[in-house]
Amino acid sequence: MRVTTIQTVLLFFCLLCSCSMIEVHPYDTVISGERDINKKNIVRIEASLEGKSSFTFAVISDTQRWYDETEDAVKAINARNDIDFVIHCGDQADFGLTDEFMLMRDILNRLKVPYVCTIGNHDCLGTGKDAFREIYGQTNFFFTAADMRFVCLNTNALEYDYSEPVPDFNFMQFQLDNMPDNVKRTAFIMHAAPGSDVFNNNVEKVFEYYTTLFPGLQFYIFGHTHALTAEESLSNGVHYYRYQCPNIKKRVYLLFTVSEKGYEYEAVEF
Amino acid sequence: MKLSNSEYILFFVLMLFPLVCCGEGRHCRSMPCDMLVELAHDSITMHLSEKKSKIKRSERYDRRVRRYRNSVPSYSKIQMYGDMGLISFGAGWDYGRRRQWETDIFIGIIPKYNSDNAKATLTLKQNYIPWSIRLNDSFSFEPFSCGLYFNTVLDNNFWTREPSRYPSGYYGFSTRIRTHLFIGERITFEIPHQKRFFARSITAFYEISSCDLYVISAFTNRYLSPKDYLRLSFGLKFQIL
Numbered sequence: 001m002r003v004t005t006i007q008t009v010l011l012f013f014c015l016l017c018s019c020s021m022i023e024v025h026p027y028d029t030v031i032s033g034e035r036d037i038n039k040k041n042i043v044r045i046e047a048s049l050e051g052k053s054s055f056t057f058a059v060i061s062d063t064q065r066w067y068d069e070t071e072d073a074v075k076a077i078n079a080r081n082d083i084d085f086v087i088h089c090g091d092q093a094d095f096g097l098t099d100e101f102m103l104m105r106d107i108l109n110r111l112k113v114p115y116v117c118t119i120g121n122h123d124c125l126g127t128g129k130d131a132f133r134e135i136y137g138q139t140n141f142f143f144t145a146a147d148m149r150f151v152c153l154n155t156n157a158l159e160y161d162y163s164e165p166v167p168d169f170n171f172m173q174f175q176l177d178n179m180p181d182n183v184k185r186t187a188f189i190m191h192a193a194p195g196s197d198v199f200n201n202n203v204e205k206v207f208e209y210y211t212t213l214f215p216g217l218q219f220y221i222f223g224h225t226h227a228l229t230a231e232e233s234l235s236n237g238v239h240y241y242r243y244q245c246p247n248i249k250k251r252v253y254l255l256f257t258v259s260e261k262g263y264e265y266e267a268v269e270f
Numbered sequence: 271m272k273l274s275n276s277e278y279i280l281f282f283v284l285m286l287f288p289l290v291c292c293g294e295g296r297h298c299r300s301m302p303c304d305m306l307v308e309l310a311h312d313s314i315t316m317h318l319s320e321k322k323s324k325i326k327r328s329e330r331y332d333r334r335v336r337r338y339r340n341s342v343p344s345y346s347k348i349q350m351y352g353d354m355g356l357i358s359f360g361a362g363w364d365y366g367r368r369r370q371w372e373t374d375i376f377i378g379i380i381p382k383y384n385s386d387n388a389k390a391t392l393t394l395k396q397n398y399i400p401w402s403i404r405l406n407d408s409f410s411f412e413p414f415s416c417g418l419y420f421n422t423v424l425d426n427n428f429w430t431r432e433p434s435r436y437p438s439g440y441y442g443f444s445t446r447i448r449t450h451l452f453i454g455e456r457i458t459f460e461i462p463h464q465k466r467f468f469a470r471s472i473t474a475f476y477e478i479s480s481c482d483l484y485v486i487s488a489f490t491n492r493y494l495s496p497k498d499y500l501r502l503s504f505g506l507k508f509q510i511l
Contacts, residue, residue, distance in 0.1 A: 021502040024356045025391065026448060026481060027423065029384040065486075067493035095443065095483050103498065126428055126445040130385040158435060197437065 026097045027126040031134050033102060034109065038136045041114035042143040045085045048114075049145045056082050057145070058268075059254040061089035061191075061223025062247035063104060064122050069248045070107050076270035077253065078112050085113050085145070089223035089245050090120025090156075090191030096128025101135050116143070118152045120191040120223065121198045124159035140171045147184040148258060151175060151214070155190040155222075157200035166200060172210055179215060186214035192224040193242060205235075212236040218263065219243055221254070228252060228267055241265075344511035345469075347374055352479055352503025353450060354378050354393045354421045362395075372397040372417075380423070387425070395419035399456065412456040415475065421448045443483070452479035456507075469508035477503045 024030060049055050058077050063070040077083055088108065093100035101123075108115055119139045123132045133139065139154035157166040167190075188211055194204040211217055212235050219241040220233075226247040233242050243265060245254050257264045343361035350357050355378020362374030376393035397417040404410045422430075428446035432438075454477035461471060480488070484499035 020497050021478075021500055022351050023353055023501050024351060024383075025353050025380045025389075025421075025423070026483065027385075027428070027445070028380055031384055065490060067487075067491040071493055094487075096445065097483060099498070100487075103494070107493075122441075125441070126423075127385045134384045161433075161435060 023099070026095075026099065027128075029098050029127045029130050029134065031098065031102065031131065034105065035135055036137050037105065038116045038138070038141055041085070041116055042141070044114040045116075045143055045145055049084060052146050054257070054259040055084045055145055056255065056257045057085050057087060058083050059087045059089060059221055059243075059245045059256070060248055061245035062091040062120070062226055062249075063088070064091045064094035064100070064120075064247075066248045067103060067107065069251060070104065071110075072251070073248055073253055073270055074107055074110050076268075078110070083113055083255075086111055086115035087150075087152075087189055087221065088115060088117040089189065089221060090118045091122045091223060091247075092117065092120070093123050093125070093128055093131075096123060096125030096131070098127065098131045101128070101131045105135055116141070116150075116152065116189075118189055118191050119154050119156065121156040121159050124156055129159075140168050142175060144180070144183060146258070147182055148218070149175075149179070149183040149186045149214070150189055151186060152189040155192045155194075155200075156198050158198040167203070167207055169203075169206075169210060176213055183215055185216035185218050186211075187218050188220045190220065190222045193220060193222040193244065196224055198224070208233075208235040212238040212240075221245065221256075223247070226250070230265065342511070345372075345507055345509045347376070347505055347507045349376060349378075349503055349505035351501065352452070352477060353448065353481055353501050354419065354503070355380050355391045358391070358393060360393070360395070368402065370399050372399065378421075390424045391421055392424065393419050393421045402458075408460050408462070410458045410460070412458065412473075412475075414453065415456055415477070416451075416453045418452070419450050419479075421450065421481075422446050448481045448483070450479045450481045451485075452477040452503075454478065458509075469510055471509040473507040473509070475505050475507065477505075479503065 020032075060070070060073055063073075077086060086108075092104040108117075117136050119129070119132050119136075123129070129139075140152065142149060142151045144150070151172070153167050153171070155167050160166045192198045194207050195201060211220070217238050217240045221243050223245045225244065226249075227244060228246040228250065229242070229244040231242045233240055243254060246252050246267075252267050252269050255266045255268050257266075340363075344364055345362060347360045347362065348357065349360065354376060358376035358378030360374045360376030362372055364372045372395075374393075374395040374397070376391075376395065378391040378393060380389040380391060382388045395417060396419070397415055399412050399415045401414060402410050402412050423446050430444050430446045432440055454475055456473050456475035458471050458473040461467075461469060479501050480499050481501075484501075488494050488499040
């Protein structure tokens with residue numbers, strides 16, 4: 001009798017300890033599971049595409065509080081074998097809750113290919129910035145796929161209120177100063193496009209000018225307004241495109257097929 | 271911990287709350303109303319000519335004492351987890367014919383973890399405990415309790431209303447104030463009279479709760495399972511008065 005009581009108590013205690021139902025606060029930033037994902041996945045992307053001249057990547061964005069649709073998107077992307085990596089353009093969390101990031105990460109981790117995530121304005125709410133930094137790493141980062149440099153930037157200036165430089169021109173200048181010779185083309189990944197409500201529109205033109213200084217500017221890819229758009233743009237004599245990925249609720253992901261000569265763009269329904 | 275001065279003061283005042291209750295309870299061997307009678311007798315003087323006005327005055331005095339007595343919290347509580355902090359200390363008042371209603375105020379702490387600073391939280395909680403089953407001389411079991419609580423984070427990164435830099439109604443919710451609903455169970459141990467140190471009885475309880483943002487997420491997704499939106503908490507209640 002006594003032994004069973006002790007066993008029951010112990011079992012109950014173990015259950016409690018392992019149970020994810022124990023939480024200090026929705027914004028507590030207690031993170032379990034994988035961390036620093038961008039860094040790990042960038043190593044995988046760069047290694048798999050080294051020496052290649054063509055590759056394919058998918059873009060999803062604004063997955064906040066749409067777990068079902070995100071899960072379907074992951075399944076749809078996993079079902080095809082031609083994709084090399086996936087880019088998430090931000091807004092994984094709707095309220096910036098720590099658990100939202102972990103739930104979304106666990107869905108995205110089911111992708112067979114590596115993925116990277118930029119920070120969105122909703123990801124900044126409450127302690128969201130801290131949770132994002134812990135799970136994904138720095139908010140400004142870059143990687144090189146074949147001969148294309150992907151510069152991923154935090155553009156949610158409204159959320160930072162001058163506490164940090166957003167967009168960070170020092171980071172961009174450092175990129176320009178240290179551009180390796182094998183980079184022939186550049187793509188910019190961000191959550192909010194120049195001109196949108198959370199961008200620091202005082203530097204809209206400056207930002208566009210700065211991006212044209214990068215070798216072979218191809219396109220901006222962003223999310224934020226939940227619409228599917230594609231526009232041609234001209235700045236400083238450079239033609240480039242702006243592609244907006246819709247939110248995942250629209251059940252669409254973008255597919256870019258990059259070859260030596262150029263690239264193709266497609267919006268794929270799933 | 272980054273708190274503004276007013277928040278610091280509030281924090282410390284509320285931290286002292288349970289201690290105040292303990293002090294009250296140690297000397298109190300009877301119910302508040304018994305005490306009142308004694309006090310009333312003390313205050314009546316023998317000047318017969320002024321008796322009427324004195325009585326009136328003593329009635330007023332009694333009322334004041336009664337008001338004071340009712341304003342003193344009758345128990346203190348300690349609660350862990352439940353989305354209101356790692357540990358929360360609180361005090362509260364019970365009322366109703368069977369003391370089935372309880373209103374508590376908690377102050378809790380969220381450690382730093384991966385954020386920039388530790389945070390204090392305040393919780394206002396309303397409990398309803400409809401039934402109490404007496405098991406034996408010292409134990410009673412309350413098979414169901416329910417209620418709601420409002421939790422606020424005392425930190426500058428959180429807002430009640432969106433700061434003016436946002437277009438009005440941009441996010442449409444408050445990051446600072448969370449509303450929680452809970453159900454739970456409790457077991458009460460009545461301490462024998464001679465062994466009472468500061469509390470008359472100790473109640474252990476657990477609660478399962480969910481907050482507004484989790485409920486919204488749960489309703490719009492099949493992907494989420496109960497462990498993603500239900501939260502567990504534990505606590506102790508020390509009945510003092």
